[in-house]
Amino acid sequence: xxxxxxxxxxxxxxxxxxxxxxxxxxxxxxxxxxxxxxxxxxxxxxxxxxxxxxxxxxxxxxxxxxxxxxxxxxxxxxxxxxxxxxxxxxxxxxxxxxxxxxxxxxxxxxxxxxxxxxxxxxxxxxxxxxxxxxxxxxxxxxxxxxxxxxxxxxxxxxxxxxxxxxxxxxxxxxxxxxxxxxxxxxxxxxxxxxxxxxxxxxxxxxxxxxxxxxxxxxxxxxxxxxxxxxxxxxxxx
Numbered sequence: 001x002x003x004x005x006x007x008x009x010x011x012x013x014x015x016x017x018x019x020x021x022x023x024x025x026x027x028x029x030x031x032x033x034x035x036x037x038x039x040x041x042x043x044x045x046x047x048x049x050x051x052x053x054x055x056x057x058x059x060x061x062x063x064x065x066x067x068x069x070x071x072x073x074x075x076x077x078x079x080x081x082x083x084x085x086x087x088x089x090x091x092x093x094x095x096x097x098x099x100x101x102x103x104x105x106x107x108x109x110x111x112x113x114x115x116x117x118x119x120x121x122x123x124x125x126x127x128x129x130x131x132x133x134x135x136x137x138x139x140x141x142x143x144x145x146x147x148x149x150x151x152x153x154x155x156x157x158x159x160x161x162x163x164x165x166x167x168x169x170x171x172x173x174x175x176x177x178x179x180x181x182x183x184x185x186x187x188x189x190x191x192x193x194x195x196x197x198x199x200x201x202x203x204x205x206x207x208x209x210x211x212x213x214x215x216x217x218x219x220x221x222x223x224x225x226x227x228x229x230x231x232x233x234x235x236x237x
Contacts, residue, residue, distance in 0.1 A: 129202030
């Protein structure tokens with residue numbers, strides 16, 4: 001097929017985005033008109049229903065009751081999710097709740113150093129806002145959102161895309177006002193300046209070059225491989 005045909009198809013698809021339409025005939029997925037994913041609300045960002053899990057760069061205050069040298073100890077979790085505590089050494093803290101970390105420290109101190117330790121762990125400065133970067137990146141995982149984070153920066157934080165990653169197939173999953181949205185982005189197009197590098201927010205899930213995520217957009221991609229603007233779909237409940 002000619003390049004002119006693909007350009008025509010892309011134009012028709014973009015014009016069709018002026019109103020919601022069912023994608024691929026599925027009643028559960030709808031194409032929506034948007035220049036990109038809408039920003040999440042404050043409620044979307046807070047995630048107050050879940051227990052807080054300690055993560056990289058969090059600052060904690062740890063008290064061992066009755067032991068002056070081990071009281072009011074301020075520690076910061078390092079980038080790998082570990083902390084260093086007197087007498088114990090390095091402890092894996094990432095992924096634990098403050099209560100679970102306190103129990104772990106008590107177990108390590110008990111008997112060997114202190115007969116009956118009573119440990120309290122409080123969050124002093126938290127980075128509860130994290131994104132998930134998955135798929136064809138060098139280091140998939142959870143990463144804190146520090147300041148303004150964009151899609152390109154998020155991928156770079158995961159140590160970049162892998163050698164054979166499909167940079168034209170990057171999906172951002174996001175919850176906004178209780179609705180589940182997904183946007184398809186093209187990192188190559190962003191690098192060329194075809195459209196702006198979108199901002200990402202806490203709780204976003206970014207999947208680079210994953211075939212399962214790409215399948216959501218398969219109908220549109222087959223009709224037009226020229227993605228010159230983000231494609232946004234809504235999962236209807």
